[in-house]
Amino acid sequence: MHALLAYIALHPVGALLAVFLVAFMESIVLVGTLVPAGVTMFAAGALIGAGALDMWTTLGIAALGAIGGDGLSYEAGRRWNAQIRAWKPLARRAALIERGEQFVRDHGGKSILFARFIAPVRAIVPFLAGTACMPRLRFYAVNIGSALVWSPTHILPGVLFGASLQVARAVSGRIAALLLLTVALAWFVAWLARLAARGGAPVLRGWRDALLRWASRSPAPYGRLRRYVRAVIDPSRPDSRTLLFWILVLGGGSLMFLLTARGAVTAHWFTGIDMSVLNRLQALRTWPADQAMVAITEMGGVRMRVLVVAAMTLWLWVRGCRRTMRYWLALALATEATIRALGLLIDRPAPLGLPAGLAHVSFPSGHATSSIILYGFLAYLLGRNAKPYVRATLAACATAAIVLIGVSRLYLGAYWLSDVVAGWSIGLVWLALAIILYTRRQVHEFIHPRALAATLAVVCAAGISWVFSTRSTADLALYTPPLRVQAISLHQWTDSEWDKLPAYRLELRAHRDERFLLQWADSAPEIERALQAGGWLAAPAWSVRSALTWLLPSSDVRELPVLPRYDQGSNAAMTYLRPSRDGHGRIVLRLWRSNYVLETPQRLREIPVWYGAFYDERFAKPAHLFLLGITHGVMAPEAFLPLLPPGLRTLRRPDDASAQSQAPRQAAATAPGPAMQRRAKPPAAASRGRSVEPAQRGTTILVMPQEAQQGVH
Known part of the structure; x- marks a missing residue:
């Protein structure tokens, strides 16, 4: 689905042409009943909701196709009435056509309006309006009005579906799969019950009649059993x-x-x-x-x-x-x-x-x-x-x-x-x-x-x-299974254990476009203090009021709550954001808690190790009705490093002597530039989000804890 959306976003003219042709062909007499217009319009709406097509353009193209198809059927019925009636498929149904024409004469424009939303007669009623010589002004007025209503009626549900697909993909494939399984199970139970109700009643009657015939024979043997069967299943009861x-x-x-x-x-x-x-x-x-x-x-x-x-x-x-x-x-x-x-x-x-x-x-x-x-x-x-x-x-x-x-x-x-x-x-x-x-x-x-x-x-x-x-x-x-914490030293983490942390976000599968480039060892308060010093804001908490801001196209990106994302079923423990300079996007940092902790030499406390990634989130406004967030992972280290707060000591893994920083890095908290929008090609292989070979995993940035930066170690 993601690849299809990307392709259509690059070729929108072809998608709009397909929408026009389907809407046009659906209203052609003898052809429209074979065209799956409902499915196509719903799919077009899904593409709008996913941000691949413009809403108003698609609605207008679909309406134009429907108007043109009905108009062609009307003009064909008005001009070539006798010739079309002579066709064998229609000549055999002369009485049906007569009743259809009478229906059009009795109900006038209402027949065109209602036929637009009823698939079996959508392709024949405009033709009958032409054979019945409905005035052109009345026909085209109803034709245009009904098409303007038909287009959003069929497309807007697809818009909601497409937007929900994006949200489901962004949030959790596991939740979407679980909902799908639940719906499938409910459908199967309902189908089984309906099948049993329809086919079970005749079977029950047949079994009952057979038992009654057996019970009505001579009482011996099993006389008491025969009497009991008659008493229980007697149809008069x-x-x-x-x-x-x-x-x-x-x-x-x-x-x-x-x-x-x-x-x-x-x-x-x-x-x-x-x-x-x-x-x-x-x-x-x-x-x-x-x-x-x-x-x-x-x-x-x-x-x-x-x-x-x-x-x-x-x-x-x-x-x-x-x-x-x-x-x-x-x-x-x-x-x-x-x-x-x-x-x-x-x-x-x-x-x-x-x-x-x-x-x-x-x-x-x-x-x-x-x-x-x-x-x-x-x-x-x-x-x-x-x-x-x-x-x-x-x-x-x-x-x-x-x-x-x-x-x-x-x-x-x-x-x-x-x-x-x-x-x-x-x-x-x-x-x-x-x-x-x-x-x-x-x-x-x-x-x-x-x-x-x-x-x-x-x-x-x-x-x-x-x-x-x-x-x-x-x-x-x-x-909830308990988290099995493993204590390691700082040198163990920087030398080898870093490679055992998840490399990709894992849901139903490893998301290759969401690679965990960052590992940060420090307490949550220290990380929060460093991020706030670098201009980062804590993500707004979810509430009824904050959720409604997604329905307002003019909402400030700093007020929008961040959609949750799950790695192996767990939501990010810490989420921070920073608006972009143009105000149309933001950078989101998500950090998950790993099962590793660093032991300090004095063993006074244990320092948790976090892993996560930066996400470039851009916002679209389909038809200026609501906001749609389109998220891409920041994959390139060149775009990744400037996002970290200043004053942190970082290490690159695998080792890169030219890039490794042994002194505190004074990175400027710059806003994301064009380089952030470029995503590096993900590695060709990953082992279900777990460790992979360094050559395959790529560069990972390790942020030292505050104690290590002060030289305590």
Whole structure:
């Protein structure tokens, strides 16, 4: 995508010509239905949002193409009406054309306006307007007006998408990939549910009829079983389809649990799948996603389970629904008992990435088991007597919550995939048993579903907010692998260990255009003091107010918060900026904390080692509607060195006697010049952001700590 944007930025005329031709051809009779104009206009909008095309020029070109295409179809229908009607594809549909002409005569200009936004008739209605001899003045007035509305309607969503692509690429590919996986999983679950709803009903009826034929035969043998089958799935009973469905779920859940338990304990290939899923999800971890997943995982935690069970029990007791309350409490107790019993029976170690000290039962997943039982039974109670669309909405919400809770446990490394699948399986078994018994016992207590749903929504929102506000810090620390600090001496760092720090920013892959040229050993206050002395400003903190400044094209670059960037899932620990002289850009310095610290001779303290890079950030204003930041890494050492504050002692690695500075360097804090905008070609190979050979890695600037500059070492 980046290479495509660069190419189109160099050849905008070709892209605009393609936009014109597609908009023009889309309105040509018999041809327009084959032209993917919607996709092309959306792509053009994405190019605008990415800064490759100008918005107003593209909107105007698209509108001109649409006007010209409709005009050509109109004039063809007006002038060559008889000849075109004689064509075989249209001659066979004479009655359809007559109805179309009558529609144009009845609705006039509105038919042109509406047809512009309806793909199947967009290419035929202007032609019919010509055959119906609509006055030219009326046609062209509506044609021009509708094209001016059609163009931004199809292009502006692409502009937002293109801008979001740039933001996603700048911030974190891991977050974008995680969102994509979540959307794909939600789509797959919805598609599976829709497929089951459409194709499952005939299958269920066929199975029911077959069972009824078997049960209607002579009662011996299996007389009692035959009578029970007739009593359960008799079509005259209002709940027969519900009972049959949940009986099948009971059988399927039991089989799935047995297969999962056997595979998790004895099958090596199942263990390989567990490890593969764990490793891939751990590779997508970032700090914002960690916070979101911790909030989601609390929905299935013990605190939320107790809160939901207590709130539901209190509601049922106040409303006098004692039978339902007993079923609810029995189901909650059975859930906890099953989790504990299976955890003791199958003593399975937790994933390797789980922090020590987190006490839980590994197999099955307690969060997955309890969420599918409690939230599933709640959805059943709320939608039992509701309309079909209400039941579908409740089922979708419950399924989304259950799946997200399970995914959050996998993402945080708390369970294996087989643990979560086993939890869902045993949860389905208990849920099916509860619904079968509840339905068979004919419990028809009115639980006031609307008021209950609103109450539970408020309780869950308040509970999640309370749990997350009180436990988020502890939980994030619990699920975050500790930083393994390695103490080294100053000479070890400058001689060899510097080459073991990350060389490129690493997300889903190593970003070759973002090489870490800088390593700085000093405390955070000393680095901040040096940068402020060199004219650098601390980046504004993110807030609602500061985020809105991105929507104002006239915002000062010093007031704009800096978009976060992640290296191996961690955001930069320190971010500073310095505006350029022209006011249309700024230089951004990002520093990450490494796992190295320098030991002082007296061992009074340890000096952390940071690594990072400078970024040249320029701003575009698409249509003067909002700001779009376009960032490039500063790759050339000649442009890199003048950005450092004065008075620092620096070393070049690999050694370069002509460039190495043994005395404090008095660099002027100059504003970025044209040389900063030139980016050196990145090395041809990198080892996933880790150390590479010095000849491949290129020059790295090491900044000595303040104590070393004063000669203490």
